[in-house]
Amino acid sequence: MDLRIHTRESVAQMLRGRGINPTHQRIEIGLALFENPRHSSADEILALVNARHTEASKATVYNTLKLFVEKGMVRELIVDPNKVFYDSNTSVHHHFYDVITGELTDIPAEGVHIDGLPSLPPGSITEGIDVIVRIRQGH
Amino acid sequence: MDLRIHTRESVAQMLRGRGINPTHQRIEIGLALFENPRHSSADEILALVNARHTEASKATVYNTLKLFVEKGMVRELIVDPNKVFYDSNTSVHHHFYDVITGELTDIPAEGVHIDGLPSLPPGSITEGIDVIVRIRQGH
């Protein structure tokens, strides 16, 4: 993710760059993901994409999000017991998660250090490290 | 959680200590949680509790687990997109999570340091910090 303006063409480029065939639906879904700075659930993406005209079905949205995750275009966030969030910011960073409102806020990775983690179980490789600071309003 | 043998009586004590009325069902559910060193899902607890005789309904298991979490008797782990795990170890520690098998392994907190986290958003308090190292076998 970066701060450029995203157009259908720029999203198509991004898809090609990852070896993804840039179909109409995938472009619309990519656009919805990257235009929205926030962390969206599959349902929100489905609603966004079909807000003007109906562009993609539920199955396609789910399939496409899974494809994007596999190809490293978006990051899956598992913080809410009910639904998965998709983060279009794939650079290393962490999150505050408000357990009451469900709101997610980025924590930039700069300056955050984690050390003392034990070595991985033999034969395994790291998929990623999630640091989630669960917060709530109040005293 | 500790390494003592857990009996119905010791679980009842633990419940009283947290201000929870120790009913038959709650004791059975507590026993299932604390006898099993592993990280169990609600469904697994339901099955465990009713393995011999039918002891508690689905609703009661869900209600009771929620109650236990509120009272700090168990910790909720949100790492799997499908289900919540309940960890009877409430001391500070982190987890390896095998994204393929779903297996969870404890990482003792001793020696693990996290620093450089920004201050919390104003007015908020920490509920806890989850560090999840996602791993897979391979390649």
Place this chain on the structure above:
DNA sequence: ATTCGGATTAGACAAAGTCAAAATTATAAA
């Protein structure tokens, strides 16, 4: 035009969890 494979779709389905109302159990008071 025809074929072939990839992509999309509808709609049925599954799993996890919630909820409201009724039934049960325990507690305490009369």
Place this chain on the structure above:
DNA sequence: TTTATAATTTTGACTTTGTCTAATCCGAAT
């Protein structure tokens, strides 16, 4: 002991999120 009251549990319907299958559609290349 009866009665009243509160707490707990249960049933079963329901919601939400996500998956699956089979049919269809689309697009590129014969």
